[in-house]
Amino acid sequence: MNGPGIDYEAVFQALPGAVALLTPGLVYADANETFLSMSGRTREQVVGRYLFDVFPDNPQDPTSSGMHNLRASLERVVATGERDSMALQRYDVESPDRPGVWQERYWSPVNVPLLAPDGTVALLLHRVEEVTELMRARGAGAGDDRARVLESELYTRAKELQEVNDRLRRAHAREREVAIHLQKAMLPPPRPLGHHPAAVRYRPAIGALNVCGDWYDLVDLPGRTAVSVGDVVGHGLRAAGVMGLLRSALSAASRVAAGPAQALEVLDLYSRDVDGAESTSAVSVVIDWESRVLTYSSAGHPPPALCHPDGRVEFLDRATDPPLGARPEHEPRPQAETSFTDGAVLALYTDGLVERRREDIDTGLNRLADALARNRAAAPEALADILLTELTPPAGNTDDTALVLIHL
Structure with missing residues (x-):
């Protein structure tokens, strides 16, 4: 029993x-x-x-x-x-x-x-x-005329529904393919960051027709590098298009803003005029190579992870604000700093890397911290593959994943 x-x-x-x-x-x-x-x-x-x-x-x-x-x-x-x-x-x-x-x-x-x-x-x-017998009953010669008419209509409707399903499946598959190509075209590989190796990854969700609006960006500045990731709410070509607009806007803002908080403030104002940009999450980190300081600000996004050379993992979560457009009125965004030493690894990512259904987000963050600490000696390209392998559920991710790794 x-x-x-x-x-x-x-x-x-x-x-x-x-x-x-x-x-x-x-x-x-x-x-x-x-x-x-x-x-x-x-x-x-x-x-x-x-x-x-x-x-x-x-x-x-x-x-x-x-x-x-x-x-x-x-x-x-x-x-x-x-x-x-x-x-x-x-x-x-x-x-x-x-x-x-x-x-x-x-x-x-x-x-x-x-x-x-x-x-x-x-x-x-x-x-x-x-329901095979019911579908065949129309030709069996049994039952009254009304029953045969109803069964014939059911057969016809079933055939029509099957044809509609097939057309929708083909249309969704085409949209997914176009959206993935568009997304990859707007997410090029990073340029070299001097002597600091970096790796980026974008992985669409498995087994779904929905391509989401995840993005990453790296901007070289004099003596500094601005790194960002973001996630547009929604799916398909529309989300991919909105992603392209927001990524370009934040990339431009990062070149002239005083810091990541101000860059996100500019992006927040811009997003209010972009249909479909509401509730987008984003995080920006500016790496000052000379002072060894990370300055960061987050708009409702999972916190970047800083893995120190001794294996201690610090989540950059002291400057988190609501997603873009969440407040009715514009307000200044918070900003925080933390120091790093040579040999540390910085990871920025979207929620597809750490979130799983029916699981607390802290469980996913702890899983990321453990994987980073154990594999911190690997080069960024190898580490990116290791993290995706270890953190992806056996059945595959149900959400898109963007990942940026930089060896500091």
């Missing part, structure tokens, strides 16, 4: 609905008797096998999209940790008794994440309701 008098394995097998359990890698972990009966497969043919090896696309029908849509739904659930109810889908399923013979089936799936204690997706519960 798995609980107080309840055998949950027996309950799972006795469920009247067709239910299967999948790993995040889309391998069948289990399936109840109803699922096996509905799909015409034995347990040996299903459990332990990759879903799309058991149910591949029909190679004889290039327009078949049911399996493609199912894969997108399952990957979305793994990435977001949220359930996804799919529209009615048409699937071509190979007959288990007659290889090469494909049967037209209509299934309505719901995919639900089962979460591990750390908030990651441990399993996927895949429930399927079959």
Whole structure:
């Protein structure tokens, strides 16, 4: 028994609905008797096998999209940790008794994440309701005329909905591709900072059609370097466009402002005239190479991390203010300073690096501090790859990530 008098394995097998359990890698972990009966497969043919090896696309029908849509739904659930109810889908399923013979089936799936204690997706519960017979009833000659008319309309609407879903999927994929190219074009690799190695990374969210407005920037000034990162609220081409405007504005302001607080004040005023810029977060750090002082200011952004040569990690969180445009009236922004010694590492990043669903932000910050301290001797390029590898959840990030590392 798995609980107080309840055998949950027996309950799972006795469920009247067709239910299967999948790993995040889309391998069948289990399936109840109803699922096996509905799909015409034995347990040996299903459990332990990759879903799309058991149910591949029909190679004889290039327009078949049911399996493609199912894969997108399952990957979305793994990435977001949220359930996804799919529209009615048409699937071509190979007959288990007659290889090469494909049967037209209509299934309505719901995919639900089962979460591990750390908030990651441990399993996927895949429930399927079959309506194939209803869809075929229009041609069976049974029932009254009104029933056949209604069934025919249902069949037509299902086909139309499937076509709309396919068009939306293609449109979203095109928008994502264009947004990623636009974002990368506006986020070039950094120029050399004298003898101080630096590395930058931009990683889009995994398994999602949403490209966000994360950015980074490095500005060389006489004896100083201004470094910034920011995150626009929203997704897609619009967010990428707003990101480009704000990044350019902050880059220009950093060249003439007295310090990072004043640069963010200028950006705040500018953002009020940019549609879609409200609630953007940003942080700016000015490195004074001669005095060995970091001056910083934050507009609602996660704090930069300064890893000292002895492994102590200091979060620059003493000059934090609300995001851009959050106040009805303009007010001066705070600014703070901290010193550094040769061999320290400065990390600026967006929230995709440290935030996870259903987890306190301090847990992510502690994870970042630990990874920085353990790997601080690595060169920035290697360290950037290490941090992304160690801090990215197994199912991938659900938010975009920008990262800047500078060896001080």
